[in-house]
Amino acid sequence: MSLIEHSELTSITLAQNRIASINTTTGQFAVNQLIISAGAWTGQLFRKLFPEMLGNAPKIAPVKGQMLLFDAKPETLRTMVLDGDQYLIPRRDGKILAGSTVEQDDFNKSTTTVARDRLTEFALKLLPALKNTPLIHHWAGLRPGTEHGVPYIDKHPEISNLSINAGHFRNGLVMGPASAQLMVDLILGRPSAVAPEPYQLCRPH
Ligand SMILES: Cc1cc2nc3c(=O)[nH]c(=O)nc-3n(C[C@H](O)[C@H](O)[C@H](O)COP(=O)(O)OP(=O)(O)OC[C@H]3O[C@@H](n4cnc5c(N)ncnc54)[C@H](O)[C@@H]3O)c2cc1C
Structure with a gap:
């Protein structure tokens, strides 16, 4: 695994409802799975990356x-x-x-x-x-x-390798480990100890 710091995600390349690559301020990278965890900037970033899905942007x-x-x-x-x-x-x-x-x-x-x-x-x-x-x-x-302080932790319904894990308001540090565990379980299709329903993209947050 490599961690690239101080690098801004600026755009993506979509092919057949899959993100093929991301463009960042440090270059272009091929993508297997993309999880948007951009904190308070998540809604803004989603709208920038997916202008054709403005109505689906997380309300953060x-x-x-x-x-x-x-x-x-x-x-x-x-x-x-x-x-x-x-x-x-x-x-x-x-x-x-x-x-x-x-x-x-x-x-x-x-x-x-x-x-x-x-x-x-x-x-x-x-x-x-x-x-x-x-x-x-x-x-x-x-x-x-978010309106009710409930985060979004879910796979996107239309783009097969896109997920969102954001919107933890005042509790992102304490909820971080369990949120990451749920996110991984959803991506790998495993049962999770944390019930996923409250955090689904389609739910009120
Ligand atoms: C004063 C204060 C006190 C708090 N106290 C607590 C507490 O006691 N306990 C607790 O659990 N929580 C606390 N929180 C809340 C906690 O800090 C947040 O819930 C948590 O930081 C959210 O984590 P995150 O990773 O989702 O977002 P962030 O920590 O905000 O990280 C998001 C990152 O995404 C980056 N980013 C944005 N856009 C892009 C882009 N286009 N490309 C690449 N990167 C991008 C940002 O630069 C940022 O580094 C507190 C918050 C504040 C402000």
Whole structure:
């Protein structure tokens, strides 16, 4: 197996309802199976690759999340603390994550002072010991949002070697291994421990 990083998929070559090859910024590659797992960009990428199937594109939209990292000493906080949409999470090195915002802002990944102030206020209220702790990082990521937070994990009904595994919203890290297992089982035609129905392309997501 070879892993090619920093390479953008730009177009595909279709022959008799099969993807014969993909074109990328690092060249053209023959394809056996293509799985689109482009996170928040999946819907946009699908529409670009398959303009004749616009109506079938997965409905996945970017949902921005901003986070802060405090340079806390180990043992400052021993457990995760969840409060609605927000949380404090101690990392193994003691540093504490405070998150996160949930924002509709298209594909804009910039951070804002409003979010920094709101997350800082939340963190200090929950854990006053953070008062003099340096804030060392503030960043944003894009979650692949679907209407009900349910991902798409399925083979495409018309293109025989195309699959989609995307739209995991706030749970892509915890759902990653089981999603990959289900995807492989579907492609290889094996029974799966995970029921496939909720994730089928034709279902509401
Ligand atoms: C602040 C924040 C906190 C989160 N916390 C948690 C958490 O605690 N637990 C949890 O389970 N999940 C969490 N998530 C959600 C999790 O990060 C996502 O669900 C997960 O990253 C989705 O994985 P993915 O591989 O589908 O998409 P991504 O991780 O977004 O990866 C998609 C990749 O596809 C690439 N791509 C796009 N277009 C193309 C193209 N044309 N060609 C090639 N590559 C392309 C992108 O560059 C990107 O690298 C959090 C998200 C945020 C923003």
